[in-house]
Amino acid sequence: MAHLAIPLPPAFVAWLWPYLVAVMDGEFAALPLLDAVSPQMVAITRLRLDARLFDPPPDPPLTLRQVMKGARQPSLRARLTDKATVWRRAVQPSRTRWRPGGWVDYASGTALWHHQGKPIVPILWVMVRYPDGRRDPEAFLCTDLSVPPRTVLEWFNRRWAMETTYEESRAHLGIETQQQWADPAVFRTAPPLFGLYSLITLSVHQNASRLALSPRRAIWYPKPAPTFADALVRLRQHL
Helix, strand or coil: CCCCCCCCCCCHHHHHCCCEEEECCHHHCCHHHHHHHCCCEEEEEEECCCCCEECCCCCCCCCCCCCCCCCECCCHHHHHHCCCCCCEEEECCCCCCCCCCCEEEEEEEEEEECCCCCCCEEEEEEEEECCCCCCCCEEEEECCCCCCHHHHHHHHHHHHHHHHHHHHHHHHHCCCCCCCCCHHHHHHHHHHHHHHHHHHHHHHHHCHHHHCCCCCCECCECCCCCCHHHHHHHHHHHC
């Protein structure tokens, strides 16, 4: 059943990896933030294609002055058209689970990300391009250089399940629509509503054959698999 799988909580990835993994959008790709959190967790964010990337400093240093970074690397935007860039192909996981995700090409490498006056952060960068041209090329970074590049893409893809949960919880369960201003009141209502999302999902999964769940379609909106809205309506009818 599509869209009815319970999204993985943020701490779930920590069970698969010896660190806490935080998957964030591009607004959190700030050098001071990544430098502060990297000792405690693995951070994965989007990365600008024009980011200033450098090689590690030479060892031993060529001069007596301490060298913090090496030679400037080509930008990721330049690597897109560079024939020397090594691309690998992989199947992109589908965000909707009922249609194939398609093929993507990805390239990866390690670098020191630096901007004038900001900390220097070692990163693993992963750049993705789409052979069918459905989306523009994009890049991601990981603060743990030992993580496989495909794992970085898989972890970032899991973020969409969380965003779907927030969107559907607000549309159907009333998250963020309560007329409350005090923090204790929000803490009393928001967790039970998120818990209700999980209870509905589990109940429909366990009784899928008896409920005979089917997607509600419209002429302008073909939907090949049920969503959370279908599960909520059918469960209300059943109860």
